[in-house]
Amino acid sequence: MTEPLDTTAIRKAELHCHIEGAASPSLVKAQARKYDADVSGFISGDTYVWSDFTEFLTAYDGAASLFRTEEDYALLARTYLEEIAAENAIYAEIFVSPDHAVAAGLSNAAYFGGLAEGIAQAKASSGIECRMIIVGIRHLGAEKVEAAARLAAARPHPLITGFGMAGEERFGQVADFARAFDIARDAGLGITIHAGELAGPESVRAALDHVRPSRLGHGVRAIEDTALVQRIADEGVVLEVCPGSNLALNVFPDISSHPFDRLRRAGVKVTLSSDDPPHFASSVGREYQMAADAWGYDAPELTEITRTAIEAAFVDAQTRANLLGQLD
Template sequence: MDDVSDPVEGFRPVAALPKAHLHLHFTGSMRHGTLLELAERDGIRLPASLTEEWPPELSTADEKGWFRFQRLYDVARSVLRTEDDVRRLVLEAALDDAADGSVWTEIQVDPSGYASRFHNMTEFTDLVIDAVRDASERAGIGMGVVIAANRTRHPLDARALARLAAQYAGRGVIGFGLSNDERRGDTREFGPAFAIAERAGLALVPHGGELRGPAHVTQCLDHLHPSRLGHGVRCAEDPAVLDRVADSGVALEVCPTSNVSLGVYATYEEVPVRILTEAGVDVALGADDPLLFGSRLAAQYTILRAAQDFSDVELAELGRMSIRRSYAPAELVQRSLAGVDTWLETPPDDGR
């Protein structure tokens, strides 16, 4: 932790705190208003949980609950029908993150979910990378793409996506992930896909340790060799696993709103961010799927301030952790870390 000598405590605006957004899903980044507009354009009937009852009440305590969550995600994906739709989604996500203080955003996408509508996976990946490049320039933030496999599909599909990601390494794609219901599939069987990505020099950022407990975190460490783990919060339940995560240097992408919305924790007070950081684990806060959870990046910091009394010094360190554990260019990292120091040196506001 950087040395901060006796700073003035108070409430500085969290949206002005420089930070990196390392856990953001492609379709889930869509603005709610954009979803409604695109659905109306094409006559797509949305369920009430995505219209007048938005944000939806969700729970993934069982597979039925996850199915309902995934169904809403699939409905949202169905409104993306043109190249302009994709470009609009990416630009709006970049603008929203910029407004929330993100200096670097890594957006995660599974091209196989869009391949049929956009000709094939390669053409869709080209489109996303070009959209990200344009949005990055227009929003004034850095951006990278993570290609993610779906653990509910065959591990051979994951290998195909890893090879696709490897082709784009250094050309917009910075990492390879594994998402969807972590209770499905055998984590060990996805190891070969991650080996392909690792040989290509990509960041390895699978999901794990959210819907399943500490044993699944261990499986991810053993077989996927992550540099960061999406969620990973359940490692806090086992001191030995927590120590292993800390000793291995694996960072965790923690998404408080997602954790509570999906029923992993009953309240924001229970999300174990302090337990993780006090054990020596780097934590990067993320919004996961703002479209379904109803809150974006800055809100994750505000939640910890309100629910767990995080000070501005602590929030600043979380901002630093996210920036350090990003795959942003070195110059952007250094400039942004200096920006965190400037934020902390600025006198606080009277309110939140």
């Protein structure tokens, strides 16, 4: 039996990470000391504590509420990006939520400016490239999601290159949010949407029908419908797959049950990301290592997954070419 591949040297790219969800417990505890806040309800030691998706959202929002200034967000972005650059990530996209900025009392300019400063600091120290995707929060309703889309369409910062929707997937119908995606698409933004994680293949089908995304966040429940898997493959829609997150949220019981490899073998374009890494005891490096261990992928196969991510990235042609050049 061959030894599992050590994936440390593999170049990596991450398309699906919520920046507030990337804050480590140690960083959040430092922020709590700064603001004299109590985080014992959702952090124990160096671990986030929650038992279901609803409690996870409470922990997520509790941590996010401790990033309140431009400097706080610069620190968050720089810390996350330098951590994954140390795992050989060369590119990342972060989901950014204006609704969380407003809740923290930040203007959009301060929010995006702080994140951009952290991105610039991480690029200077490690070379990693990063772009921002504005997301509307589904369970806040169609009006809020449309407002996020209009903000994204106004291009408030040059590093904002995409629009998506996150939040509680079981809230409302995808069709309710179609106008928001039309606004973003008309502005030339890349389009992605969370679907097929906590809800089944019908959620994926609705996303394809009403949103026409180039990428799907998760999408893994499509495996329950053979014809839908074929449609995703035929349309070339890229899945932002987060196995560690899926296991933590009990979407699948274990890695051997996870459909990543089956989707890949069916011709679906799949990528690896960490979603909300410290909440799920993961990182982009761990996701690549799990894939290598579970399905025996070799270095060229893992590099091909990175290539898929970079080809699907919401970046300009020159940046894409520069990133692809790092894989050769």
